[in-house]
Amino acid sequence: MSKFLFQNLLLFFIFASVTAQEVQTEVAPPYNIKTVSFVQNGANVIPIFELGATFELQFDDLFGSEANYYFDITHCDYNWKPTDIPKTDYIRGFDNQRITDYSNSFNTLQIYSHYRLAFPNQFTSQLRISGNYMLKILNEDREVVFSRKFILYEERSTVAVQVKRTRNLSNIDYKQNLDFSILSNDIVFQTPLQNIKVLLLQNGDFNTSIKNIVPQYTIGNQLVYKYDKETQFWAGNEFLYFENKDIRSASNNVGKVGSNSDIYNSYLYTNQARASQIYTLNQDVNGNFVVKNINASNNQIEADYAWVYFTLSAPAFRLNKDIYITGMFNNYSLTPEYKMDYNADKGVYEKALMIKQGFTNFEYKIADKKGVIDYENAIDGNFYQTENEYIILVYYKQSSDRYERVIGKGNANSINITN
Template identity: 45%
Template sequence: MLQKTKKILGFFGLFIILSSYCLAQEIVKEKSPPDYIRTIQLFGESEFSGTPILQLGQKLSIRFDDVNGDEADYYYKIAHYNFDWTPSPLYRNEYLNGFDDIRIPNYENSFNTLQLYSNYILEIPNEDTKGFKVSGNYIIEIYNDDDEMVFSRKFIVYENIATVKVLTKRSRDLKYINTKQSVQFEIESSSEILKNPNRTVKTLVIPNNDLNQAITDLVPQFTIANKLMYKYDVESSFYGGNEFLFFDNKEIRSATANIKRAELLDIYHNYLYPDVVRANRNYTYNPDINGSFVVRNLRADDSNTQADYVWIHFSLECYEPLGGGEIHLYGNFNNYTFDESTKLTFDEIKKVYTTKRLFKQGFYNYKYVLVKPDGTIDPGFISGNFDETENEYVVLVYYRAPAARYDRVIGKGTGSSINISN
């Protein structure tokens, strides 16, 4: 009887261990904010908001608005992750110099705006969190007073050890030569790091700061001296898409080149000119900031607290069958995610798709995409796909030495398709 009990307990213990291991290996996803949290901006090296990529030792800046305007308290926690966004085994004191789970002390209430809000600012390093000890994938989580997570965002810290050269080529497949762009790159580093790269080196190719569309796990095709060569065509290709559309409402009281009319109700409403399907039209170059946005108010000394919130009204003329899918707004303004505020519905009277969404004053890029019934997106359904489109690609190099416990990011390279070649 005793031996049978021991077997049962042993089996139960093994089950607990395996369950804990599976739970620990769960791929983490970012938590979207509630409606009252708006205009989340994270800055690393780039002056535009998005998923920050910063060199080890550089500053991370975070801003967001609470449109309840009640001066609520928020706290932040930081966690380290593996290449595949599963939790890394590092303890907090191994990747963080200082403490987290600290209240965000810096905030200011809006001034001279119709929509009241509190603007929160967090910068790392600060007096509590001195900085990051290691490179890799990170997530910052924002909590409220009840220790409930309000939202979370990813960011990446890298070391400047490897040199990454990035080139953009047209597809060698004649079927896609006018619609796709292939990202080719080479990694140069010390011979020690480049030993057995198929097992120790991983790569991440990110288009226009959109982690959702990134390509992972390309292995080097061959080596030349101390260089790893990635000359893929199909495996590293992206549909070119089209330049982002934009609106600029730094002056919310009047019409502009993109805003048809302005109206003051409870707060200001801006109505954009109708957009059209561009997939069946020729490509036209239109400078953009690759899906990002900038907060600004023409009449403000500090746009962070003096830019107002505005209801932006969108309309799209589209007569193509959707096949059960939905049309959504898409851009970095909400971290390339979909929700009810980005969904367009068909107006039976006007015969166009419409939606409205609350935006803080500024310059915004956006586009329309088709979200299929299975949840995947067709980014070129409305915009079209063109090899001439200017896109920015970032290549990150991850390295895990034999017997190491975490994935380092040892290099970053950037390339633009503005110089695309055959």
């Protein structure tokens, strides 16, 4: 082998090794891909599933051309870097196959093709191990169209969680704190300070997750976390919502309906910034959404799309940052498609988004030009009374393991918050 060829091969293997260890980040879908969601038992859910459970990824392609899409699954570690175990160890079957379950919209003004990728499916009969996974949807050129995280867990430990008010008087009215403990009856934790990791989620938003918290102390095989500052979340406010299940009539928070374009328009009432107001309880679904057409029998392909017009009055807002509309309907994305525009003549922020009809929770977020979100100065404020859903996941890797298992999941709701 020549010296030149050897050097090229060496560089190739070094590059491949470095590339394989890059942190996997979610790729936002292009404009034509809408309503991407994980579905279990017919409902949109946070993508955290018990190992062996069945679930689906669903999405719409507004081009409606029955394009070919393929799927790729990558197992990742706690920090979302690909693990070095072969695919045959975590997939029974194959990935990189074409998604064959799709159908075209029926009786809708906006045409689209609706795709469903179930697990297990005819190609992938089983996901064999727990942990973090990145699901990539590819086009015919094997380019990534979009990607989504999901997590599989095992029931090998119990996680007891309590939501409490912070002990810091400077933000006691604005934050919520998680106290929790981890106990396993069939796993003896080895060096838990190094081998146990946790992930704390608020309303299924990976962007606000808290990581790298070590146990404060242990009692036998029980790990106890009673921090204050380290496990705090900004409480936020209840999600706003609109309902256009009957797309032709004004309903909850829809002030006017129009049809001066190819599809229906839903004009929402103007939202007022709520940071300076008192807390008011209104029921929400913690950022989730429901696709629904009350005049249809199959919501997946008979629910239509509408241009939804958002208006926000926030006169005290600083103009050096941007305002985005987010929720589970767009995976809390901060892409330009969801950034509001300031109307100087009216003194309000405006944006029109194409959203599938039904019931949709949303919120306004402030972010700087680099996408860093300002939670402290939220448009709608922070109130410790806000009802939020929390999930805690437990990762464990003992010395003989090749990957980090997710061995437990805990849930808590702040409606039961205590001092």
